[in-house]
Amino acid sequence: MNPNRTEEQLKELLGKYLDGTATHLESKQVEEWFEAMGNRGTPDDIFSSPGEEGEEYNRVLSNIHSAITPVAQQSSFQKRRFTALRLKVASVAAMLLVVAGAFYYLHNKPVQPEAVRINTAIAEAGKMKLVELADGTKIWLNSTSKLSYPEHFSEKVREVTLLEGEAFFDIAHEAKRPFIVHSKGINTQVLGTSFNVNAYSYSNKIEVTVSTGKVAVSVGSGLLGYLTPKEQIKYNLLTGKILKQNVASTQTPWMNGDIVLDYVDFESLKAILFNNFNYHLKSKGTKVINLHFSATIKKTDSIANVMKLLSSINNTGYTLHNNEITMY
Incomplete structure (x- = not known):
């Protein structure tokens, strides 16, 4: 043969x-x-x-x-x-x-990839929560904020999702594996830096503020802009309007226990008071519904002192009963 x-x-x-x-x-x-x-x-x-x-x-x-x-x-x-x-x-x-x-x-036969476990971290009302990831990244969650993240990252990219609220990210540097934060359709990508993302559901805006390094902020495949220290982007989810501006400091006030009210409307104020003090705010009449509030308060302040300050801004009155506040 x-x-x-x-x-x-x-x-x-x-x-x-x-x-x-x-x-x-x-x-x-x-x-x-x-x-x-x-x-x-x-x-x-x-x-x-x-x-x-x-x-x-x-x-x-x-x-x-x-x-x-x-x-x-x-x-x-x-x-x-x-x-x-x-x-x-x-x-x-x-x-x-x-x-x-x-x-x-x-x-x-093809080896099926092992399913990655997704964890969810939630900060209780009035409290902050620190989350430490497998790569060494540290994330501080503001009151009532919610973050989802994998138990371990893939070889090519590190991704987390800020489902609700506000968080400060201190990203461990990895030149070949970028870190991406998803929040309400906005993507913030870095290699190693620190920045703050504000994406509370009561607001129709998302804010990204950089403390160190450089980040790229995008929505879908469209780039909104690059940010370096002391720069901030505000993106309006309803109109698509982009505001890029400088900020006076790289410090994040809420991490020091401060609550900054920057011309917030009544609906936003309701959410802020509930998230930080566990009080329900409601209005009596139509006067206060159209008001806006600007002030800095402490999370350690009593609710009575907070309401005295807020009432003095627009000459309004209020009553406290159990866990309810009525403003008029």
Whole structure:
């Protein structure tokens, strides 16, 4: 037999032998090969090394190839043994090919990526919460803020989502693996820096303010701008308007216990008072609904002192009852 017989030709030869269409010479060569394989090892021997993985299938066929040619030159079998040997060869050959195929599939099937566990961190009303990530990044959450993040990051990118509220990010520097914060459709990408993201649901704006380093702020595939220290972007979610401006300081007031009211409307004030003091604010009449408030208060202030300050801004009155405040 031709020693250069290909893999396909070898499989074809076995197939012909099994369905009875092989010539007398081809049948004799297969049978002589089988007898020779009996001295070389059983099919179990052939698959005794799992470490060879996908190469096993090719090695099995290689054994067939190497065995057939030299054995073809040995003495022929007796015809009276032909039928019994044929059945034996057929069963072993069929098993050999099936096992080889199964072995190859099991050791080469695609490996499904392990599902990554997603954690959620929530800061209680009136409190801050520190979250430390696997890469060394530290995130401080303001009152009632919510952050989702993976238990471990992928090899190419680090991504978290600020679901609600405000957070200050101190990102561990990694030149080849950017860090991206998603918040209400806005993406803030950095390599290693510190910045603040304000995305409370009571506001129709998102603010990104940089303390150190440089960040890129985008919405979808559109770049809103780059920010360096003491720069801020305000993005209006309703109008798409972008305001980029300088700020006086890189400090984040809320991390020091300050609550800065920057011309907030009545609905925003309601949320701020509830998030930080656990009081429900409501209005009596229509006068106060259209008012705006600018002030700096402390989280440690009593609610009575806070309301005295707020009432003095617009000459309004208020009443306190249990956990409810009525402004008029």
